[in-house]
Amino acid sequence: MFPERAVADGLVDxxxxxxxxxxxxxxxxxxxxxxxxxxxxxxxxxxxxCIFAFFGGYLAQYExxxxxxxxxxxxxYKGVPSFATGHYFGTDADGRDLFARTVxxxxxxLLVGIVGxxxxxxxxxxxxxxxxxxxxxxxxxxxxxxxxLMSVPYMFVLILMLVIFGKSILMLFVGIGLISWLDMARIxxxxxxxxxxxxxxxxxxxxxxxxxxxxxRHIVPNLAGIVxxxxxxxxPGMIITESFISFLGLGVQEPNxxxxxxxxxxASQMQYGVIWQLAFPLFFFIxxxxxxxxVGDGLRDALDPKDR
Amino acid sequence: MYSFVFRRLAVAVPxxxxxxxxxxxxxxxxxGGPFNSDRPLSPTVMANIEARYGLDQPYxxxxxxxTVNVVTRFDFGPSFQYRDRTVNxxxxxxxxxxxxxxxxxxxxxxxxxxxxGIMAAIRHNSWLDYLAVxxxxxxxxxxxxxxxPILVLVFTLWLGWLPGGGWNxxxxxxxxxxxxxxxxxYMASIARIMRSSMLEVMNAGFIRTxxxxxxxxxxxxxRHALKPALxxxxxxxGPAFVSMITGSVIIDVYFSxxxxxxxxxxxxxxxxxxVIMGITxxxxxxxxxxxxxxxxxxxxxxxxxxY
Numbered sequence: 259m260f261p262e263r264a265v266a267d268g269l270v271d272x273x274x275x276x277x278x279x280x281x282x283x284x285x286x287x288x289x290x291x292x293x294x295x296x297x298x299x300x301x302x303x304x305x306x307x308c309i310f311a312f313f314g315g316y317l318a319q320y321e322x323x324x325x326x327x328x329x330x331x332x333x334x335y336k337g338v339p340s341f342a343t344g345h346y347f348g349t350d351a352d353g354r355d356l357f358a359r360t361v362x363x364x365x366x367x368l369l370v371g372i373v374g375x376x377x378x379x380x381x382x383x384x385x386x387x388x389x390x391x392x393x394x395x396x397x398x399x400x401x402x403x404x405x406x407l408m409s410v411p412y413m414f415v416l417i418l419m420l421v422i423f424g425k426s427i428l429m430l431f432v433g434i435g436l437i438s439w440l441d442m443a444r445i446x447x448x449x450x451x452x453x454x455x456x457x458x459x460x461x462x463x464x465x466x467x468x469x470x471x472x473x474x475r476h477i478v479p480n481l482a483g484i485v486x487x488x489x490x491x492x493x494p495g496m497i498i499t500e501s502f503i504s505f506l507g508l509g510v511q512e513p514n515x516x517x518x519x520x521x522x523x524x525a526s527q528m529q530y531g532v533i534w535q536l537a538f539p540l541f542f543f544i545x546x547x548x549x550x551x552x553v554g555d556g557l558r559d560a561l562d563p564k565d566r
Numbered sequence: 567m568y569s570f571v572f573r574r575l576a577v578a579v580p581x582x583x584x585x586x587x588x589x590x591x592x593x594x595x596x597x598g599g600p601f602n603s604d605r606p607l608s609p610t611v612m613a614n615i616e617a618r619y620g621l622d623q624p625y626x627x628x629x630x631x632x633t634v635n636v637v638t639r640f641d642f643g644p645s646f647q648y649r650d651r652t653v654n655x656x657x658x659x660x661x662x663x664x665x666x667x668x669x670x671x672x673x674x675x676x677x678x679x680x681x682x683g684i685m686a687a688i689r690h691n692s693w694l695d696y697l698a699v700x701x702x703x704x705x706x707x708x709x710x711x712x713x714x715p716i717l718v719l720v721f722t723l724w725l726g727w728l729p730g731g732g733w734n735x736x737x738x739x740x741x742x743x744x745x746x747x748x749x750x751x752y753m754a755s756i757a758r759i760m761r762s763s764m765l766e767v768m769n770a771g772f773i774r775t776x777x778x779x780x781x782x783x784x785x786x787x788x789r790h791a792l793k794p795a796l797x798x799x800x801x802x803x804g805p806a807f808v809s810m811i812t813g814s815v816i817i818d819v820y821f822s823x824x825x826x827x828x829x830x831x832x833x834x835x836x837x838x839x840x841v842i843m844g845i846t847x848x849x850x851x852x853x854x855x856x857x858x859x860x861x862x863x864x865x866x867x868x869x870x871x872x873y
Binding site: 402405406409410411413414415417418419420421422494498501502505506507508518521522524525528529533536540543544547548551 | 577578580581584585589592593703706707708709711712714715716718719723815816819820830831834835837839842843845846849850853854857
């Protein structure tokens with residue numbers, strides 16, 4: 259009697275468990291993410307930086323392109339950071355308020371990072387999903403193209419494009435986005451190959467759904483996890499690329515600025531003892547990258563099924 | 567094996583050709599010719615100049631001539647801005663400089679990166695491990711254009727130990743800062759990859775067997791663990807080596823070393839298309855060749871890979 263009783267109890271317990279609300283993949287991931295302290299701190303840093311970049315302008319006492327001639331040129335060392343003058347971060351070599359410029363630089367760097375990553379994600383995911391889904395000769399051709407494009411020295415080609423089509427933020431967006439979808443396409447293709455043999459895709463084929471619709475409605479949503487992880491790791495890469503180009507003076511043009519351009523200006527002035535011109539943009543650059551890397555790592559740990 | 571090399575070459579050659587044609591097409595898409603200036607030249611002078619550089623011929627012929635010259639004689643034609651030198655002069659002047667500090671950076675990055683990675687793996691979860699992980703995370707957010715100003719600030723402006731720029735025929739004081747600035751992030755990546763692959767290998771069965779036999783630890787690492795653990799690093803080293811010897815553009819510009827990166831950026835500002843194209847193609851060819859070399863090495867080292 260006893261053993262059967264235990265089994266019956268077990269069944270009752272199991273029935274209870276089944277009634278408990280099941281946790282979805284995303285809820286599970288959210289719980290795991292918030293358990294990761296480094297990732298949570300990084301997320302708060304990131305939110306703070308975004309608030310700084312998009313609303314910091316309201317705090318600035320000066321316009322970002324207003325020149326204070328008493329503080330410019332060789333007098334730049336007078337523009338020390340101070341609350342009394344309202345130049346919280348001091349002034350740059352031209353006597354412009356560095357706080358307002360850092361706000362704008364951070365904003366443009368974030369925008370380039372996010373928009374660039376968005377282009378890469380949309381193009382890369384669709385390309386990879388189509389290539390993986392159709393397979394065969396189409397797949398071979400599409401992936402060979404990616405291989406060929408990958409062996410192009412992209413930094414040089416990006417500079418070539420900026421020179422030829424003019425140095426503008428738009429060109430920068432397009433150029434960076436065009437280059438960076440290649441990795442995304444590979445990742446999406448690999449994932450599609452495992453998804454396309456699942457039963458729900460078979461069911462969709464069986465009821466006569468057209469291929470493009472299967473890709474958009476059934477395959478792409480299932481790529482979401484890996485796409486999210488990869489794009490948070492892609493954004494800092496984009497920011498570095500943009501800053502690299504702007505550091506060379508080929509990216510964002512005056513009077514607009516970005517963190518790379520600010521770092522470049524600060525680095526060229528630092529021998530005059532105006533270290534704050536380098537320190538503030540550098541601080542925001544490093545904090546932003548750190549935050550993105552840790553959030554990305556946290557997301558990967560949270561969403562990667564291998565790690566359960 | 568030979569058929570694998572042959573097949574890879576069969577892909578590499580068209581890739582290089584496509585690169586040449588694409589950069590040539592980009593150049594034609596550019597608004598304005600290289601000799602359009604604020605003071606318009608008289609039509610006859612313009613025609614003479616264009617004839618001198620072969621710009622009066624139809625596009626397809628120019629492209630054909632260019633491609634043939636590049637492929638058969640490795641001749642990238644004349645510079646459009648400096649009347650007295652060719653693109654080859656620019657490359658032969660700048661490339662040795664970049665090659666010098668690029669190779670040093672490679673050696674430094676590989677030696678220190680591997681050492682750091684191996685130490686971190688065999689002293690897993692010790693302070694050394696945390697140090698290695700910390701360095702590799704830190705170096706990720708310190709790309710070379712951030713490293714370079716910080717290094718100059720500390721070692722040139724504050725300590726006054728090393729010159730903050732110039733090349734001076736490659737004297738050692740002038741080489742150190744570019745090498746450090748260039749190699750740090752690569753070193754960190756190598757250390758990270760080496761650490762994780764070493765950790766994986768050290769947990770494998772054959773290492774346990776080696777331990778059980780009573781082999782000393784250094785022998786286990788050198789004779790048994792190193793070779794399989796090196797494989798993931800190797801696939802990273804190919805592209806890294808190319809991007810190092812072609813020199814980071816930033817290092818050339820920031821330290822005024824006179825490497826090809828500096829010529830590249832100067833030409834980008836003066837719209838000297840032939841120099842830009844020449845350097846882009848050179849870098850592309852090097853990238854493709856080294857990827858090929860790495861793939862072949864990979865197939866040679868890892869018997870599991872069959873192509």
